[in-house]
Amino acid sequence: MIDFEPTEEQTLMVTAVSQLAEKLRGAIRRTEEERGLSEETRKTAFEMGLGGAVSVPESHGGAGLGLVTAVLLDEALAAGDPAAPFALGGPGAFASAIAELGTAEQASAWITRLSAHDRCGAVAWSEARPNRTRPGLSALATKDGDAWVLRGEKAFVLNADRADAFVVFAQVDEAKGWSGVGAFVVDAKADGVRVGARKSTLGLDAVGACDVTLEGVRITNDDRLLGGDEFTKAALRFFVKEGLKVASRAVGLSQSAVDIALEYVSNRRAFGKPIGHFQAVAFTLADRAIDIDGARGLLRRAASLWDAFAAGTAQERDALLTSAYAIAASLEGAMRAGDDAVQLHGGAGFMRDYPVEKLMRDAKQLALCVMTKEQADQLAAAIELDMPLDPALVLPTPDLQAVFT
Amino acid sequence: MTIEFSLTKRQEELRGMIRSFAKNVIRPQSLAWDRAHGIPEDFLMRFTQMAAAAGGSAGAWGIQGLGASADESAPKPDAADKKKKSAMVNTVIAAEELATGDPALLLCLPGPGLGGPPVRGSGTPEQKERFFSIFRDMSAGLKWGAYALTEPGAGSDVAGIRTSCRKDGKAWVLDGRKCFITNGARASWNVVFATIDPALGRAGHRAFVVEKGTPGFSVGKIEDKMGLRASETAELVFDECRVPEENLLGGEERYQTKEGFMTAMKTFDNTRPLVAAMAIGIGRAAYEYARDFVKENYVLSRPIPRYAAIAERLARVGRELAAARITTWRAAWLADQEVANAKEASMAKAAGGQAAIRACFEAIEICGAHGTIAEEHQLLEKWFRDIKVYDIFEGTGQIQRIVISKRLMPDLKSF
Ligand SMILES: Cc1cc2nc3c(=O)[nH]c(=O)nc-3n(C[C@H](O)[C@H](O)[C@H](O)COP(=O)(O)OP(=O)(O)OC[C@H]3O[C@@H](n4cnc5c(N)ncnc54)[C@H](O)[C@@H]3O)c2cc1C
Numbered sequence: 127m128i129d130f131e132p133t134e135e136q137t138l139m140v141t142a143v144s145q146l147a148e149k150l151r152g153a154i155r156r157t158e159e160e161r162g163l164s165e166e167t168r169k170t171a172f173e174m175g176l177g178g179a180v181s182v183p184e185s186h187g188g189a190g191l192g193l194v195t196a197v198l199l200d201e202a203l204a205a206g207d208p209a210a211p212f213a214l215g216g217p218g219a220f221a222s223a224i225a226e227l228g229t230a231e232q233a234s235a236w237i238t239r240l241s242a243h244d245r246c247g248a249v250a251w252s253e254a255r256p257n258r259t260r261p262g263l264s265a266l267a268t269k270d271g272d273a274w275v276l277r278g279e280k281a282f283v284l285n286a287d288r289a290d291a292f293v294v295f296a297q298v299d300e301a302k303g304w305s306g307v308g309a310f311v312v313d314a315k316a317d318g319v320r321v322g323a324r325k326s327t328l329g330l331d332a333v334g335a336c337d338v339t340l341e342g343v344r345i346t347n348d349d350r351l352l353g354g355d356e357f358t359k360a361a362l363r364f365f366v367k368e369g370l371k372v373a374s375r376a377v378g379l380s381q382s383a384v385d386i387a388l389e390y391v392s393n394r395r396a397f398g399k400p401i402g403h404f405q406a407v408a409f410t411l412a413d414r415a416i417d418i419d420g421a422r423g424l425l426r427r428a429a430s431l432w433d434a435f436a437a438g439t440a441q442e443r444d445a446l447l448t449s450a451y452a453i454a455a456s457l458e459g460a461m462r463a464g465d466d467a468v469q470l471h472g473g474a475g476f477m478r479d480y481p482v483e484k485l486m487r488d489a490k491q492l493a494l495c496v497m498t499k500e501q502a503d504q505l506a507a508a509i510e511l512d513m514p515l516d517p518a519l520v521l522p523t524p525d526l527q528a529v530f531t
Numbered sequence: 532m533t534i535e536f537s538l539t540k541r542q543e544e545l546r547g548m549i550r551s552f553a554k555n556v557i558r559p560q561s562l563a564w565d566r567a568h569g570i571p572e573d574f575l576m577r578f579t580q581m582a583a584a585a586g587g588s589a590g591a592w593g594i595q596g597l598g599a600s601a602d603e604s605a606p607k608p609d610a611a612d613k614k615k616k617s618a619m620v621n622t623v624i625a626a627e628e629l630a631t632g633d634p635a636l637l638l639c640l641p642g643p644g645l646g647g648p649p650v651r652g653s654g655t656p657e658q659k660e661r662f663f664s665i666f667r668d669m670s671a672g673l674k675w676g677a678y679a680l681t682e683p684g685a686g687s688d689v690a691g692i693r694t695s696c697r698k699d700g701k702a703w704v705l706d707g708r709k710c711f712i713t714n715g716a717r718a719s720w721n722v723v724f725a726t727i728d729p730a731l732g733r734a735g736h737r738a739f740v741v742e743k744g745t746p747g748f749s750v751g752k753i754e755d756k757m758g759l760r761a762s763e764t765a766e767l768v769f770d771e772c773r774v775p776e777e778n779l780l781g782g783e784e785r786y787q788t789k790e791g792f793m794t795a796m797k798t799f800d801n802t803r804p805l806v807a808a809m810a811i812g813i814g815r816a817a818y819e820y821a822r823d824f825v826k827e828n829y830v831l832s833r834p835i836p837r838y839a840a841i842a843e844r845l846a847r848v849g850r851e852l853a854a855a856r857i858t859t860w861r862a863a864w865l866a867d868q869e870v871a872n873a874k875e876a877s878m879a880k881a882a883g884g885q886a887a888i889r890a891c892f893e894a895i896e897i898c899g900a901h902g903t904i905a906e907e908h909q910l911l912e913k914w915f916r917d918i919k920v921y922d923i924f925e926g927t928g929q930i931q932r933i934v935i936s937k938r939l940m941p942d943l944k945s946f
């Protein structure tokens with residue numbers, strides 16, 4: 127049954143989150159300068175159920191509210207400050223990763239441990255350079271008796287500076303290329319974990335990004351995440367679902383950029399009338415409104431397909447394809463919305479007195495988190511062309527291979 | 532209420548039925564129809580009967596003709612449909628499927644067509660009965676209604692129509708020309724918009740139902756078009772055409788307010804999502820064609836390296852169509868909920884038309900020379916010709932953006 131209306135419970139939650147978002151919108155520059163959310167904001171948000179594991183099943187230590195609820199809340203919060211959903215307390219992306227890759231026991235133990243406003247989890251996937259000697263990750267996990275030893279460098283790890291624990295991806299079988307990747311939970315306090323200095327970034331200043339070095343970190347077998355039957359498929363599900371959350375933040379950003387620009391062009395006058403009353407300006411905003419409607423619809427449809435997939439009533443292929451479309455549409459839409467919002471402010475848009483230049487920077491940063499538009503497009507094409515979902519092709523690998531290579 | 536996008540079992544079944552009919556029966560004939568500038572009446576007759584029999588409520592499925600969802604003569608949606616309020620959503624789902632077979636078929640279907648909504652919305656009970664009853668039994672011959680608003684000097688600028696009307700005794704006398712009227716020549720009646728005084732703007736507009744054979748009414752040129760060639764597009768000429776006063780739509784009192792113009796505009800909130808859905812259907816046909824071409828020629832038979840650019844283009848086309856479909860569903864869903872949807876209907880029309888045009892362009896390019904000349908790819912060439920008008924009729928892309936802009940900026944009166 128086609129239905130666009132949220133449940134009453136969802137509406138109540140969104141209303142509460144929107145109020146918090148409104149406050150964050152007012153504090154957007156302070157958050158940026160302080161490079162983080164205040165303790166108080168983290169507390170408030172955590173009490174609302176944010177930052178934890180909204181969509182993680184209860185069996186895995188989450189709230190079990192489903193992915194549709196998660197994307198609704200992320201969009202609402204990001205409309206205040208797109209960086210905020212990344213900068214909350216609680217397990218965050220770590221929860222999504224462990225829920226997808228770990229067993230129910232592993233997930234609930236770790237998610238429970240990290241569920242507090244002053245705790246945090248992170249996911250270490252990326253590496254700064256592709257491995258030139260063989261396909262796969264450079265970070266290595268080697269077996270040592272019953273344990274595993276991790277060595278290598280992970281890059282651009284969001285929240286690494288605050289994290290109490292990481293899900294770390296590393297090569298467990300060098301001969302198997304991208305099919306030989308594994309995942310582990312690593313306690314941030316474990317011997318051999320070194321978190322680098324916080325990087326200076328283009329946007330999303332409220333969240334830290336750092337390199338993480340693993341110097342012979344010992345992990346017990348209990349903390350290896352096997353990803354159920356098929357590790358690659360589970361990993362892909364993690365990236366795609368997390369990508370949807372980032373995409374929902376992009377839609378929140380787009381909406382906010384359009385709202386701010388609308389207000390500006392209704393008041394700013396040139397050539398004897400509000401600039402919004404020139405078609406070139408108005409049509410630009412109409413186009414962005416069309417983008418938002420399509421991206422938001424795709425996003426919610428993708429999220430509902432995942433919820434249906436979990437309930438056994440939808441195909442994984444449909445969920446993956448719609449997600450890929452949703453991610454690419456949302457990220458591309460946010461780039462256009464941020465850019466246009468600055469453009470329609472004229473010179474003022476370039477100045478930090480107005481929030482739009484931050485939105486434009488944040489939009490670019492969002493487009494580089496988790497899954498890019500290009501990766502999403504490649505995934506969609508691979509699915510539509512009935513190609514095997516080879517991990518080298520569909521995971522956001524540093525040497526992402528194009529569909530036809 | 533909960534956010535979800537799965538089709539009901541009944542919707543799935545009907546979609547499946549129309550999908551296979553479009554592919555196996557309609558599409559194989561579409562090139563011939565295009566060349567013949569029309570669809571044989573016996574096919575239209577059989578199709579209408581089949582649709583009514585199979586669907587149970589063909590009207591609700593939009594397969595009795597464009598605008599049929601608002602048609603009084605169409606069978607009422609069944610009780611389940613009403614309870615769940617999904618008539619418009621059903622219509623856009625059906626229209627997309629049918630258009631994958633041939634978009635012109637939808638425009639050729641017998642019934643009141645675009646003339647339906649204004650008669651239903653503004654007609655008196657007596658008029659509704661009189662004008663809709665002719666469609667009840669078409670076993671002796673098919674019948675059409677049509678909608679004549681556009682003139683040589685006024686298309687987008689609807690308020691600028693010059694076809695004049697003046698009262699003379701018990702009749703109204705119409706003078707002027709209408710152009711680009713779908714089914715205008717074959718129609719048993721046309722809803723014709725005219726003005727008592729151009730200086731009055733919208734307030735001067737009157738809508739008439741002009742029946743075939745009315746003295747002073749004649750058909751001018753039948754257009755030779757780029758695409759949708761199987762659909763009739765006619766010029767209508769009114770030369771001291773005397774229309775009986777009882778054919779003034781809604782009666783004289785109705786025009787004491789601005790209703791006359793609103794009659795014209797109301798039509799579009801319902802038809803724009805439908806037109807968007809048709810566009811998406813054509814775009815999808817082209818997309819799927821190109822996708823399968825790539826699958827066969829590159830992926831399966833000869834792995835040509837570095838065709839990432841093609842993959843990206845395919846993905847973009849698929850994505851834009853998917854996004855436009857959701858926007859269209861939302862506009863239709865709002866109509867079913869009886870919520871004002873002018874902005875969403877325009878967003879659907881603008882997004883659907885543009886996404887589908889891009890799909891047809893890209894499909895031709897992806898298939899290369901095959902797309903434009905090879906015998907076996909003539910469908911691609913046809914879709915390319917058919918699609919352009921979807922960003923023109925029912926309000927051009929620019930006009931949709933004006934509608935959206937006015938909803939975004941309530942204090943914007945005009946540009
Ligand atoms: C880094 C920087 C350095 C600068 N240096 C200088 C300098 O050295 N000296 C100096 O004098 N100025 C300088 N400027 C100012 C610059 O020239 C103006 O910002 C620019 O001309 C735009 O004018 P505005 O900001 O008033 O925008 P507006 O005129 O308010 O325009 C806002 C938006 O409305 C659009 N718009 C306006 N009118 C119409 C219309 N009729 N139809 C359609 N769209 C319309 C514009 O394209 C824009 O998108 C500088 C600006 C910047 C950002």
Ligand SMILES: Cc1cc2nc3c(=O)[nH]c(=O)nc-3n(C[C@H](O)[C@H](O)[C@H](O)COP(=O)(O)OP(=O)(O)OC[C@H]3O[C@@H](n4cnc5c(N)ncnc54)[C@H](O)[C@@H]3O)c2cc1C
Pocket residue numbers: 405645678679680681683684685686687688710711712713714756759764920923924925926927928929930
């Ligand atoms: C196949 C076909 C079937 C049709 N069927 C019917 C029918 O059944 N009944 C009927 O009444 N009409 C019908 N039409 C007519 C159709 O609705 C008009 O062609 C359409 O509304 C555009 O009007 P126009 O052709 O006069 O273009 P114009 O209004 O002259 O527009 C020309 C260009 O200027 C742009 N433009 C115009 N005004 C503005 C503005 N204010 N701001 C920015 N840009 C603007 C337009 O977007 C367009 O790009 C049909 C047309 C076709 C091609």
